[in-house]
Amino acid sequence: MTPDGAMLILLPVLCLFSGASWAATLGGQEGDYNREDILDPKSFGGVTNFSTFLLDRSSGMLFLGARDAILSVDTNDLGKPPLNITWDVPEEKRRSCVAKGKTEVDCHNYIRLLEFLEEGRIYVCGTYAFDPQCAFLELSTFTLEKAEDGGVRMETGKGKCPFEPSQHYTAVMAGGTLYTAATSNFLGTLFDISRATGPEQERIRTERSINWLSDPEFVSSAFIEQSADSNPTGDDDKIYFFFTEVAKEYDLYTKVKVPRVARVCKSDVGGMKTLQRRWTTFLKAQLVCEDKPSGERYNILTDVFTMQHTQGDPSSTHFYGLFTSQWEHEELSAVCVFSLTDINKVMDGPFKELKKTCENWINPEPVPTPRPGQCLNNALKAEGFESSLKLPDKVLTFVRDHPLMENSVTAAPLLMRKGIRYTKLAVTQTGSGEEPRGAVLHLGTDRGELHQVEVMGQNATLLKEIHLFTPQEPVNNILLHKGQALVGSPLSLARVQAEGCALYPNCEVCARARGLGCEWISEACTKTTAKPGPGDMVDDALRKCVRKDERCSPPPRELQVSMGLRLLLPCVQLSPRPCSWDHPPHRHTRQHHSDLEVTVTEESLGKYTCTCQEVGPGTRDPTPCRRAIYHLTVESPSAGGTMATAAGRHVLAIYILFFVGGIVFGIFLLYFITRRRSISRQGHHLPDNSLSSEKGRDLLGSSATPQSPSSASLLSEGFRLTEKRNGTATSTTTTTLLSNQGNGGHHGNSYSGTLIHSNPSNGHGNTLYANCNTSSSGLKFAEILAADMLDGRTGERERVRPEGGERESGEGNEVDEGLGDGLAEGIKGLEEELASFPMFKSPAPLAQCEESSI
Incomplete structure (x- = not known):
């Protein structure tokens, strides 16, 4: 075969190979959410x-x-380009900040405060x-007010804004x-709750005492303004602050x-004399979020959302608190709600005191x-x-001396989730009037997700993830604004x-919203004007979806799996208490809230049962209800569904790779043998330059195909797939990652019957990654196959590092002693011939590569 003939065969194969990679990359970019409603970093021009958010x-x-x-x-039109004001720090001040021991990243101006002022202005701090400053933003022109010298008009922000970007603040x-x-x-060692603006003589703060504030982490604040109609006693308006601090009332070996x-x-x-320029009304109480049946107490406050249950009535204010636990090693979150009435009762109760003699x-x-x-x-004014x-x-x-109250404000969790950490909370109320x-x-x-959970009575239902x-990117x-x-x-x-x-994505959860005017009609949850009758409540609506005995006796589902697979077994959680799993005794499981992640081994095969606690109408004690049953068995050739489809695609891709690789190798072999015989007839001697004894030769930089008799695997010494700079592979190498397509990208409702979730963390199905690049010096390529492992709900896929493209030699030496040398010379000659073609003289564009969510 002549070199020209080999090239005619090789070019169509390479084009077909590149085209398949490009098509597969584009095919996997479907999301599970409307991307038009998301502004990514590119939309903000590098900001x-x-x-801090502030909504008009x-x-x-x-x-x-x-x-x-x-x-x-x-927010009415996210397609409009955002307006931008730059307020940065002079270079000299940044260098001074770094000289004081702070990092260069922190020595910028991080905007931590945005508050509306009168006359169409915003107070910005x-x-x-590390030298807090405040300025004034004019809304009409969207510019910062200027000083006489032409710079930004600023005033000190100490006491109004934190020094460090990551410090807790409200x-x-x-x-x-x-x-x-x-x-x-x-230094961030002094903490104050203060009135930061207003007349100078009225700017007061907390006492510098650990009895007042003990290493606090501030979370949220709320101003409760009393209306004249609801305040016949003329009580003063109040400001509430929520935080977590180290308790001084507990004498334990560790900080509580x-x-x-x-x-x-x-x-x-x-x-006048005592507590000058200090609060005279500062009182604090402990918040207790505890699940008494399990004895679990959540003692770290993460976020608070303030909401009036009755519009116009400040006394109906409730505070929804987001908690986690200091003592649990795994991720844990809970939501408790506290009423303003209960808080005021505790503030009006007995004080707590530390007796100095016996502590x-x-x-x-x-x-x-x-x-x-x-x-x-x-x-008091009358007195x-x-x-x-x-x-x-x-x-x-x-x-x-007595800022702490004796009693605590207690509440039971509305929701408890294991295996997940919530960062922010907002609440919308459902129902009105007497409904x-x-x-x-x-x-x-x-992890950049939004979970929507419906709470009705003592039941909590996960609606969407x-x-x-x-x-x-944590949330x-x-x-909340206009239903969004x-x-x-x-x-x-x-x-x-x-x-x-x-x-409400399915019939079951729609039925639980029956009292809110929702009804499951034509495979969708829609608003209905028909009010529920005397017997038409949640349980009756549930019976329309599935019989009650079937709801707590789900049919077993057999899953045929392969060894080493990581999958997520879903379980619908209807109770605020966590669900539990019964499974074979082994350590290859991890619970993600109500779902269970399983790594398939010989010991993990068997029966998996999820049991949740439910509370029905007219009952106070929860009763167990089985929500899901699975049987894991070894995968057979007849395994269908998602796994079979994904496996079929994977096997087909492997066959295609080996087929193409075989054709290319055959062409190279014929070409090298022909060239060597031609050289031999001319009486030339090849230098001894074999690579067979050099294991670990740089796979990416070498122009020859490394062959090592001691290499045990095709995937032995490779390179990391993710080592890219600015989206470009660091070498001129075509890298192909074949991955499971899973079950598609839809993940709005994770309990829609899907058993194995495919890369849902960024809304995309798995894609075929391809980085195609050629240099003017020639074409070099290596095919590397990597297996990926399914990581269940979070959608992470562990990328197995592709090892080197060394193949087991042994038969290579049987051709003749100088074949290795001929390969090296032959590849070099092939590169020179390829470089002579115009299509290889300029770098080919890289295929757009979707980053995997890890």
Whole structure:
């Protein structure tokens, strides 16, 4: 065969191979969510680190505080380019910040505060390279106010904004005055809850005492404004702060963290002699989120969402708290709700005191009058206490020494989830008037997901799990507006439907919303005007979907699996208590909330049963209900469904690879033998340059095919698939990763009967990755096959490192002694001939490569 003939055969094969890779790459980019409702990092022009959201509900404009910038996004039309204001730190100040021991990344201006002011302005505060500064943003022109010298008009932000970008912080505007909870020094060792703006003599803060604040992590704040109609006693308005701190009341060998709620009064201006420029109304109480049946207590507060259950009635305010546990090694999350009424009852209760002699906490006696920490009202003003400056010293001394209340504000979890960590929470209320009330919890995760959970009575139902961002982007903001949730991460922004019957994806969960006016009609959950009759409630609606005995006795499902596979067994959770699994005794499982991840081995084959606790109408104690039964057996040739389809694609791809590889190798072999015989006839001698004794030769940089008799596997010494710079492979090598297509990309409802989830973490099915590149010096390629492992719900696929393309030699030496040398010379000659073709003289474009979610 002549070299020209070999090239005529080789070119179509290479084109076919590249075309298949490109088509497979494009075919796997379907998402499980409308990508038009998501603004990715490219949409923001390089601006990152979004930490603060502020929404103008009248216009729908969303303001985002980022690193060195403030952005404005029109939530009514996400297609409009965002407006951008740059507010960065001068280079000299950044260098000074780094010289003080801070990292260069932190020595920027991270916008941590956005609050509306009067006259169409926004108060903006940033860390400003560990020297907090504040500025004023004009909404009409969307510019920062200028000083006389032409720069940004700034004022100190100390006490208004944290020094460090990652420090816990919260702030709220009350009647045009800013109240903050933040660190107040460069080192981050002093903590204050303060009135940060207003007249200088009224700017007061907490006492510097561990009895007041003990290494707190501030979470949230809320201003509760009393209306004249609902406040006949003339009680003062209050500001509430939520945080986690180290408890001083527990004398244990380790630091115990407890969640707290603190309260101050809006008209408090401090004491005359005692507690000068300090709060005279600062009181705090412990929040207890505990599941008594299991004894599990959640003591780390992560987020708080404030909502009035009855519009216009501040006394109906409830605080939905998101918790995790200090003691659990695995990821754990819970949601508890606390009413404003219960909090005020505890604040009006007994105080807790530390007796110095034996260091035991006891109830103090006696409590002076007027009551310490009490907000001003009409009765106190009638007694001559028009201001906190007129309070007696004994009252101020008592509140200084006893800020903690004896009783705790307790609640049982609405929801408990294992194997997942929630970061943000928002709540929409369902039902109105006399209809049954429920709530939909919108929960952001630390892996860029949004979970929507419906809570009705004592039952919680997972509605949807939406994968919005990459797993490296935790959800850090959720705002509700016009039936939609605006979800943010440090890099992206998404808009998601938050209300309506469309949230309920199947008949069973739609039935649980029957009291909310939803009904399952024509394979969809739709709004109905027909009110439920006396016997037409949740249980009756459930019977229309499936008989009750079948609901707790699901038919067993047999799954034929292969060894080493990682799969996720789904289980629908209807109760706020975690579901449990019975399975063969081995250690190859891990529970992701109610679902179970299994690594298939010989010991893991067998029966898997998921049991959940449910509470029915008229009963108070939960009863066990089996929700899923699976039998894992070894995969057979007749295995169908998703696994069979995926396996078939995988095997077919392997056959194609070996077929193409065989053709190419045969062409090379014929060409090299012909060339060697021709050289031999001319009397030339080949130098001894065989690679057979050099194991580990650089696979990417070598122009020869390495052959090592000691290499035990085709996948022995390769390179990492993910080693790319700016989307380009670091070498001129075609790399092909064949992967399972799974069961498609749809993952809006993870309980739609799908047993094995395929890469749902970014909404895409698995794709065939291909990086095709040629250089002007010639064409070099190696085919590397990698197996991937399914990681269940999170959609992660462990990329098995492709090992080197060395193949077992032994028969290569049997051709003759100089074949290795001929191969080296032959490949070099082939590269020169390929380089002579015009199509190989310029680099070929890389196929667009979808990053895997790891």
